[in-house]
Amino acid sequence: MSQIENYMAVDSIEAAAETLAAGPVTVLAGGTDLMLQAEAGTRTYAPTLMNIRRVAELRGVHLQGGSIRIGALTTMTDLLTDDIVQKHCPILSQTADQFASAQIRNMATLGGNICNASPAGDMLVPLIALDAEVELVSKVDGALETRYLPLEKFFTGPGASDLRDNEILTVIDIPVPGKGARGAFRKFGPRPSLEIAIAAVAVIGRIDGGNFTDMRVAYGAVAPTPVRGRNTEAALEGKPASPETIAAALDAVEADISPIDDVRASQWYRRHLTRALTEEILNHVFTG
Numbered sequence: 001m002s003q004i005e006n007y008m009a010v011d012s013i014e015a016a017a018e019t020l021a022a023g024p025v026t027v028l029a030g031g032t033d034l035m036l037q038a039e040a041g042t043r044t045y046a047p048t049l050m051n052i053r054r055v056a057e058l059r060g061v062h063l064q065g066g067s068i069r070i071g072a073l074t075t076m077t078d079l080l081t082d083d084i085v086q087k088h089c090p091i092l093s094q095t096a097d098q099f100a101s102a103q104i105r106n107m108a109t110l111g112g113n114i115c116n117a118s119p120a121g122d123m124l125v126p127l128i129a130l131d132a133e134v135e136l137v138s139k140v141d142g143a144l145e146t147r148y149l150p151l152e153k154f155f156t157g158p159g160a161s162d163l164r165d166n167e168i169l170t171v172i173d174i175p176v177p178g179k180g181a182r183g184a185f186r187k188f189g190p191r192p193s194l195e196i197a198i199a200a201v202a203v204i205g206r207i208d209g210g211n212f213t214d215m216r217v218a219y220g221a222v223a224p225t226p227v228r229g230r231n232t233e234a235a236l237e238g239k240p241a242s243p244e245t246i247a248a249a250l251d252a253v254e255a256d257i258s259p260i261d262d263v264r265a266s267q268w269y270r271r272h273l274t275r276a277l278t279e280e281i282l283n284h285v286f287t288g
């Protein structure tokens, strides 16, 4: 049942931050998580529902200095077609292509995927591998404040994050990947499409002089939050791009993940899939 007393459709970041400062507020972006959770009774609305979809400043992808800045309202459809994304981090377009259906992709925003903080959120996996940071804005004592957090540190548990009640996520900031960078995202679910991942993997890096270089790995749906694969990375970094190195990296996957048994998959199966997806990316994208 709805507890909404006020509905606001703000048109600037400042107005959004001001409304949040007066709280308590529920932020509405595409609504593809929020409305379903409210319907299912797993989420209750705060007295004020604030629609941010009219905030033009939250839209668009820009190159600035050495960064790609993606507005929080950027949709999955935008990520599929944006020139900057396709040129500098095609892994995000590739991930968006595996995301839900065309109708959901038109509504679902990148900011919503992040703030929903699902361990199985698709975009979180390549974004962590890309070393993304989130920009969080609030209004304190009448002045706008901005704080930055590496995305890897943003998630604190299933459905939980470091986002404060008075903050809005405004931008996802990604360092432009270096020359020669390549990468891929793979996810697996019981159905080929419209499925929540039971394991997801993103790998980014390059081959330099025959060696794995600048390798960054992230895993989804195999721990309470999406996680960086630091042990896998260490097993790859600076080593020859060979079957022996890949075998050692796959043995290291185990130390990076902590899957559980649940209704969608056993922890054994999630471990097996994580290894298989990692192996497939390393073989076909890096050494194939």
Ligand SMILES: Cc1cc2nc3c(=O)[nH]c(=O)nc-3n(C[C@H](O)[C@H](O)[C@H](O)COP(=O)(O)OP(=O)(O)OC[C@H]3O[C@@H](n4cnc5c(N)ncnc54)[C@H](O)[C@@H]3O)c2cc1C
Binding pocket: 026, 027, 028, 029, 030, 031, 032, 033, 034, 035, 036, 052, 072, 073, 098, 099, 100, 101, 104, 107, 108, 109, 110, 111, 112, 113, 114, 115, 116, 120, 121, 122, 123, 163, 167, 168, 169, 170, 194, 195, 196
């Ligand atoms: C049929 C279906 C299929 C789906 N398939 C997938 C899939 O394949 N992969 C996947 O990862 N997800 C999937 N989802 C989940 C969902 O579509 C995504 O998580 C989506 O990106 C959420 O974005 P949204 O804009 O709809 O967020 P909303 O539902 O509007 O918001 C989600 C949460 O984030 C908060 N929020 C949103 N934006 C901000 C902001 N800028 N600042 C602060 N808080 C904010 C809201 O208050 C809410 O708590 C699916 C959902 C459905 C219904």
